[in-house]
Every structure is written in C-alpha cells, then in structure tokens.
Amino acid sequence: MSEQKRIAANVNRGLAWIGVASSLVGILDLLALLIVTRFFISTEEYGLSRLGIWIYPILDQATDLGLSAAVIQRDDHDDATISTVFWINLMMAGALFALLALTAPFAANALFGEPIIGYMMVAYGSKLLWQNVYFIPVAMMKRELRFKELSIIRIFANLAEFGGKVGFAWAGFGIWCFVLGPLLRVLVTGIGAQLRHPWRPKFVFRPRDAREYVTFGLNTSASQILFYFYTNVHIPIVGYFFGPAAAGLYGIANEIVLEPIRIISAVIVDVAFPTFARLRHERERLIGQLVSFTRLNLITVMLYSAIVFVAAPDVIAVLFPKYHGAEDAVRILGAVAILRSVSLMIPPLLDGIGHPNRTLVYTATAAVVLPIVWVISAITLRQLGFMSVAIGWGIGYPVAFAVLIWLAMSSLGWSWVAYFRVVRGVAACLIGAGLAAAGVHFFLLGGVPPWVRLLVTSITVTAVAGVLLAYTQGLSLRTARRALRGEAVPELAPDVAPTPSDDISVPKS
Numbered sequence: 001m002s003e004q005k006r007i008a009a010n011v012n013r014g015l016a017w018i019g020v021a022s023s024l025v026g027i028l029d030l031l032a033l034l035i036v037t038r039f040f041i042s043t044e045e046y047g048l049s050r051l052g053i054w055i056y057p058i059l060d061q062a063t064d065l066g067l068s069a070a071v072i073q074r075d076d077h078d079d080a081t082i083s084t085v086f087w088i089n090l091m092m093a094g095a096l097f098a099l100l101a102l103t104a105p106f107a108a109n110a111l112f113g114e115p116i117i118g119y120m121m122v123a124y125g126s127k128l129l130w131q132n133v134y135f136i137p138v139a140m141m142k143r144e145l146r147f148k149e150l151s152i153i154r155i156f157a158n159l160a161e162f163g164g165k166v167g168f169a170w171a172g173f174g175i176w177c178f179v180l181g182p183l184l185r186v187l188v189t190g191i192g193a194q195l196r197h198p199w200r201p202k203f204v205f206r207p208r209d210a211r212e213y214v215t216f217g218l219n220t221s222a223s224q225i226l227f228y229f230y231t232n233v234h235i236p237i238v239g240y241f242f243g244p245a246a247a248g249l250y251g252i253a254n255e256i257v258l259e260p261i262r263i264i265s266a267v268i269v270d271v272a273f274p275t276f277a278r279l280r281h282e283r284e285r286l287i288g289q290l291v292s293f294t295r296l297n298l299i300t301v302m303l304y305s306a307i308v309f310v311a312a313p314d315v316i317a318v319l320f321p322k323y324h325g326a327e328d329a330v331r332i333l334g335a336v337a338i339l340r341s342v343s344l345m346i347p348p349l350l351d352g353i354g355h356p357n358r359t360l361v362y363t364a365t366a367a368v369v370l371p372i373v374w375v376i377s378a379i380t381l382r383q384l385g386f387m388s389v390a391i392g393w394g395i396g397y398p399v400a401f402a403v404l405i406w407l408a409m410s411s412l413g414w415s416w417v418a419y420f421r422v423v424r425g426v427a428a429c430l431i432g433a434g435l436a437a438a439g440v441h442f443f444l445l446g447g448v449p450p451w452v453r454l455l456v457t458s459i460t461v462t463a464v465a466g467v468l469l470a471y472t473q474g475l476s477l478r479t480a481r482r483a484l485r486g487e488a489v490p491e492l493a494p495d496v497a498p499t500p501s502d503d504i505s506v507p508k509s
Contacts, residue, residue: 047248276352301341
C-alpha cells in the first residue's frame with residue numbers, strides 16, 4: 001500500500017473510531033446532565049455551577065501549554081528533547097496551579113459573591129499536575145494515528161466521568177459532582193495512556209534543544225486558550241449581568257447547541273491536525289483534505305443544528321422541562337453553529353502546516369471582539385435578559401469568521417470564493433432539509449405531544465438530507481461504510497481545481 005493510501009486509510013479509520021467515541025461521550029454527557037439537573041439540583045444551582053465550569057476547558061488547554069501539539073507536528077524527536085519538554089511542562093503546570101489556588105476563590109467572591117465557585121476551579125485545576133502523566137503518551141499515539149486505542153481509552157474515561165457525576169450527585173455532593181466526575185475521567189485517561197504507550201521522562205533538562213518545541217507550543221496553546229476563553233466567557237457574562245438563574249437557562253442552551261457541536265466536530269478535528277501536518281508540503285492534497293473535512297463536518301453539525309433549531313421548544317419540553325425560556329437562545333446559537341462548524345476545521349490546518357501564529361491572530365480577534373459585543377449587548381439590550389448575549393453571538397462572530405477564512409485562504413494560496421463554492425452544495429442540502437422539517441413541524445403544532453414532534457422532526461431532517469445529499473452531492477451511507485472499513489472516500493473531496501499560486505508557505509521542518 002502506498003504512503004498516500006495508507007494515510008487515507010488511517011484517517012478514515014480514525015474518523016470512524018473517534019466518531020464512535022465522540023458519539024458515546026456526547027450521549028453520556030447529555031444523560032448525566034439530564035439526570036443531575038432533573039433530580040438533584042435546581043436551575044439556580046446549575047447556573048451557579050456553570051459560573052465555575054466555564055473555565056474547565058481553559059485549564060485543560062493550559063495543562064500542556066501546546067507542547068503536545070509540538071510533539072505531534074515536529075519530526076526531530078529524541079528522548080532528551082521529549083524529556084525536556086515534559087519537565088518544562090511540569091514546571092509551568094505547577095506555577096499555574098499555584099496561581100489558580102491563590103486567586104480563584106477571591107475572584108469568584110468579588111465577581112459573584114460565591115467563593116464556592118473559586119474552590120471548584122481550584123479542585124478541578126489539580127488536573128494541571130496530574131495530566132503530565134499522560135500528555136506525552138497521548139501526543140505520541142496521535143502522531144502515530146493510533147486513534148482506535150485513544151478512542152477506547154476515551155470511552156472508558158468518560159464512563160468513569162458519567163458514573164462520577166451521577167454517583168456523587170446521588171450521594172448529596174450537589175454541584176461538586178461537576179468537579180469530581182471530570183477528575184475521575186482524567187484519572188482513567190492517565191492510567192490508560194500509560195498502559196498503551198508506557199513512557200517515563202529521563203532526568204535530562206536541555207531547554208536549548210526544546211526551544212522550537214516551546215515556541216510552537218506556546219503559539220498553539222495561546223490560540224487554544226483564547227479559543228476556549230471566547231467560547232465560554234459568555235456564560236459568566238450572563239451570570240454577572242443577570243444572575244445564576246439566567247446563567248442556568250443560558251447554560252442549558254449552550255449545552256444543547258454549542259457543546260454537542262464541539263463534540264461532533266472533535267470527531268474530525270482530532271484527526272485533522274496530524275493529517276494536515278503529514279500533508280503540509282503537498283498543497284493540492286491539503287486543499288482536497290480541507291474540503292473533505294469541511295463537507296463531513298457540515299453534514300454532521302448542520303444535521304444536528306437543523307433539528308434543534310426547528311424543534312427547540314420540544315427539545316426543552318422533553319429533555320429539560322425545568323428550563324422553559326431557553327428556546328429562543330437555542331435557535332440563535334443553532335444558527336451561529338453553521339459558521340462554527342466551518343471555523344473549527346481551519347485552526348488544525350494552520351497549525352498543521354506550521355502557522356500557529358495565524359491561528360493566534362484569529363483567536364485573539366475573536367477573544368477581543370466577542371466579549372466586547374456580548375457586554376455591549378447585555379447593557380444595551382438588558383430588557384431582553386440573557387437573550388441579549390445570544391444575539392451578541394450573531395453580531396460578533398461573523399467578524400472573527402471572516403478573519404479566519406482570509407488567513408486560511410492566504411496560507412493556501414487559494415480563493416475563499418472557490419472554497420465556499422465546493423462546500424455550498426452540502427450546506428444547501430441541509431438547509432433544505434431544515435425547511436422541510438419546519439413545514440412538517442408547523443402542521444404538528446397543537447394537540448401533538450412534544451416528544452412526537454421532536455421524533456418526527458428528527459426523522460424528516462435526516463431523511464430529506466439523506467435524499468438531497470445522495471442525489472445532488474453523490475453522498476450516501478456507503479460513504480460511512482467505506483470509512484468504517486478504512487477505505488479512501490473520494491466523494492468527500494471532489495476535484496477542487498485550486499487556483500495556481502507561487503506555492504504554499506510552509507516550513508521545511
């Protein structure tokens with residue numbers, strides 16, 4: 001088998017395995033949230049927990065400070081350099097944890113009058129130290145495209161998190177279940193990673209040898225931290241302006257739309273970075289792979305978004321009956337999710353071809369523009385309550401999205417017009433499916449139970465999208481079956497006829 005076919009087979013197997021793991025993770029997270037919010041905590045308590053939970057993804061990224069991404073991207077590995085990377089990461093993680101422990105309780109009390117939020121942050125922040133057990137083994141396994149083993153570890157880890165959340169809530173720990181459950185996940189991840197890829201650092205410290213790793217890693221890490229900052233800080237903004245109960249309602253809308261979309265997109269994003277890194281010197285294959293990943297992500301994300309957009313009141317009534325009032329926020333965030341599904345494909349491309357600084361430009365733009373827009377919206381549209389922040393998404397995010405597309409197309413020497421031309425067919429099919437489902441949903445209003453409307457809407461969106469994709473884009477269930485068998489899927493990457501340019505600007509590392 002040629003190198004090109006081998007990479008294609010590994011990519012598709014990776015997509016299949018990560019898809020299985022991500023689907024299970026999404027189901028477990030939703031099920032745990034349903035059980036905990038329905039039986040064990042109130043809307044206000046959930047809102048209070050969200051004011052601390054929002055920082056968890058930032059701490060996840062701060063744990064390895066992008067050094068694992070550098071391990072994946074670079075080719076010049078040796079034991080001394082990798083060990084030095086480990087020790088640098090451990091020192092920085094220790095410093096970050098100390099800073100968090102000293103400041104979080106006081107900051108939480110000053111902003112929200114609730115020190116418990118800060119103590120939750122400190123408790124979860126202990127993973128800054130523990131994650132050093134597995135960040136190098138996981139990075140090496142990703143570099144080797146061992147996504148099957150990583151997915152199995154992830155499944156067991158998230159089963160532990162599910163059991164922890166529900167178990168601790170049942171035992172009376174209240175919102176602390178949202179801390180203790182995730183800590184069980186990282187514990188299992190560390191054990192699993194060391195079992196499948198044992199690694200111990202050597203007592204070697206040569207910072208000069210690891211300088212390029214640190215430079216690349218800090219750029220990537222800064223981008224990721226800014227990304228998780230701007231995609232999560234809207235929740236404490238809601239809490240600050242409108243209180244914990246509003247944060248609970250808005251947090252549920254976020255959990256219904258943006259969090260599942262992040263999980264769905266992770267199926268492709270996890271495979272995208274190492275794949276783009278391997279193809280970084282082959283411009284036309286990079287473009288083809290970007291188109292393939294974008295089309296795949298549009299199908300999965302827009303399918304889900306269409307369902308929750310059309311049937312938002314039914315989703316709330318069936319799954320979260322205590323959270324009536326979040327329906328409009330669900331719909332607004334669902335519309336924004338279409339742009340988000342495309343934008344999530346670009347940072348792995350820029351990082352993979354050696355331009356993490358360009359990803360940093362995008363995330364810095366979003367991290368400045370969006371919080372400013374959210375605060376202005378909360379002040380000027382205060383009469384709308386937490387809906388004002390959801391509207392801010394629709395106003396501010398297109399600005400950051402435009403910057404990202406410009407950076408990506410400039411890096412590839414391609415045209416944004418050509419890019420959207422080759423992916424617009426998939427988007428049009430999903431929009432058509434949503435419109436058809438909206439018509440069916442309208443005729444079912446009045447006298448039909450919400451769960452029936454939700455079921456019929458889901459079936460309509462899926463069926464119409466399947467027909468349109470098959471007959472207009474040549475995509476069908478066969479594509480998924482071929483991916484599961486590890487075969488190349490050319491239907492997802494049509495001839496895109498890239499515009500000639502001087503060459504793709506990539507480092508010869």
